[in-house]
Amino acid sequence: MELETYHLIDSLKQVKNPIDMPGDTIQISTDGSMLQKLRQTASAQVLYYESLIDSLMFENFKLKMDLAVIKRRINDFPISKDYNENLSSGIRGKYNPNDDLTIESLIAEIQKNGIKHPKIxxxxxxxxxxxxxxxxxxxxxxxxxxRQPWDGEYFRFERWQDSVKAYRTKVQYKYRGGPYLQWLKDLGYAEDPNYTDKLKILLYGPLKTY
Known part of the structure; x- marks a missing residue:
């Protein structure tokens, strides 16, 4: 069978991927089976790098939140409704398996489940x-x-909507009224001592209009 030879660029050979790359050259038969395999490998690489970009953007967001808290404390500026800080990423990564997950759809799901203090x-x-x-x-x-109480691992849900329901059945069922941010703090919802301050920054900043 007649064969065609395709050479990979050198840079791809130096990058660690979740996909095992072939050698210096790939021989692709004219029946297209190897070409299809190459296309699948390329698609997997694109997904890998897009997910990596999103992970970096998440880490950048966490740093911004930490800096916002420090900035407020240095300037002795209380977090109030007059506070405004652009903490959104400004970019939506292509790697998003939940195309139906948006701010609007999440708000609707929170309200659908009868969750109190939906904005928080x-x-x-x-x-x-x-x-x-x-x-x-x-x-x-x-x-x-x-997290799962028996091993500390994150719960895995089939759909993101299931995690909203789980918030009500695993967390908020304990709530008996009162200031919700203080309740979260007393509950020990997060290990971060600045957790509720960061929520206030979001509430009076990028989420102010919701």
């Missing part, structure tokens, strides 16, 4: 996922960092 819960999802870009959001459909 929305801010929690944004803080936990970095605008839906965290690995746990992508691989576990987990919007709130919910």
């Amino acid at each position: 819960v929305l801010a929690q999802a944004i803080l936990e996922t970095g605008w839906f870009k965290s690995r746990v959001c992508h691989t576990h459909n987990n919007l709130f960092g919910l």
